[in-house]
Amino acid sequence: MGYSFPYKQPNVVAAFKVMTDRALAFLSNRLADKDRQLIADYLKARRAARAASGDVAWVYAEFQIGQEGVARWTELTLGRQVSRTDAAVAAVAADRCAGLTTSLRAINDQGLAIWRRNAFYVLGAVEAEMLDRVKPDWRDAYVRHPFSLGQQLEDCCGEADPSSETASG
Numbered sequence: 001m002g003y004s005f006p007y008k009q010p011n012v013v014a015a016f017k018v019m020t021d022r023a024l025a026f027l028s029n030r031l032a033d034k035d036r037q038l039i040a041d042y043l044k045a046r047r048a049a050r051a052a053s054g055d056v057a058w059v060y061a062e063f064q065i066g067q068e069g070v071a072r073w074t075e076l077t078l079g080r081q082v083s084r085t086d087a088a089v090a091a092v093a094a095d096r097c098a099g100l101t102t103s104l105r106a107i108n109d110q111g112l113a114i115w116r117r118n119a120f121y122v123l124g125a126v127e128a129e130m131l132d133r134v135k136p137d138w139r140d141a142y143v144r145h146p147f148s149l150g151q152q153l154e155d156c157c158g159e160a161d162p163s164s165e166t167a168s169g
Contacts, residue, residue, distance in 0.1 A: 003060050003117075005053070005057050005060055005061065005116070005117070006052075006053060006054070006057055007112050007113045007116050008112075008113045009052070011052045012049070012052045012053050012112065013111065013112050013113070014052070015045070015048045015049040015051075015052040015053070016049050016107070016112045016119065017108055017112075018045040018048065018049075019042065019045040019046055019048075019049045019123065020104045020107050020108050020119075020123070021045075021108070022038070022041050022042035022044075022045045022046075023042060023104055023122075023123060023126040024101060024104050024105070025038055025041070025042075026038040026039065026042055026126065026129075026130060027100060027101050027104070027126060027129070028101070032133070035130070035133050035134050036134055036156075036157045039130050039134065039153060039156075039157040039158075040157050040158060040159065042130070042153075043150075043153055043154060043157060043158040043159075044159075046150060046153075049061075061120055062147055062149075062150060063147050064117050064120035064121065064124065065120045065121075065123055065124035065127060065147075065149055065150070066124060066142075066146060066147030066148065066149050067124075067146075067147065068117075068120065068121040068124060069120060069121050069122070069123060069124010069125045069126075069127060069128060069149070070124055070125075070128050070142070070149070071121075072121050072122070072124065072125040073124070073125040073128035073129060073132075074128075075096070076093070076096055076097055076100075076125065076129075077132075079092065079093030079096055079097075080093050080097065100122060100125055100126060100129075103122040104122060104126070107119045107122065124149060127149040127150070127153060128149060130153060130157075131149065131152055131153060131156070134156055134157060135152065135156045138152050
């Protein structure tokens with residue numbers, strides 16, 4: 001819980017701001033034909049955040065993105081599914097989904113040093129949503145290769161990146 005990630009380093013903070021801005025652009029998009037380009041833009045920012053953080057620190061980030069981010073996305077997805085048949089859940093589910101956008105804006109406003117690993121949870125939920133929109137079978141690969149969201153995004157929407165190894169190796 002107390003991993004020494006470089007949350008306060010100016011270059012890391014700046015790189016994550018671009019990453020969260022790209023995540024916001026993706027979430028606000030309503031045109032399916034733009035999803036892949038927005039994901040590619042996000043991946044460019046993600047690679048810059050990885051470079052700024054350093055490979056060792058990025059293993060920690062990738063783990064948190066994959067573990068807690070996927071858990072958050074799963075909660076949101078279950079809420080959306082239940083809301084189709086339960087009106088009482090619908091408003092709560094919509095509010096929780098909108099919470100991703102609110103959280104991304106708060107990360108930008110309050111800073112990575114305040115949000116710390118919680119920022120990874122939000123970004124992981126967004127990454128799972130990205131995959132769900134463009135590669136609905138992503139969960140099958142995730143079961144076999146946990147913590148592989150970044151690599152799966154690269155495989156479907158990224159440009160060739162020789163340094164994009166996952167924490168699972």
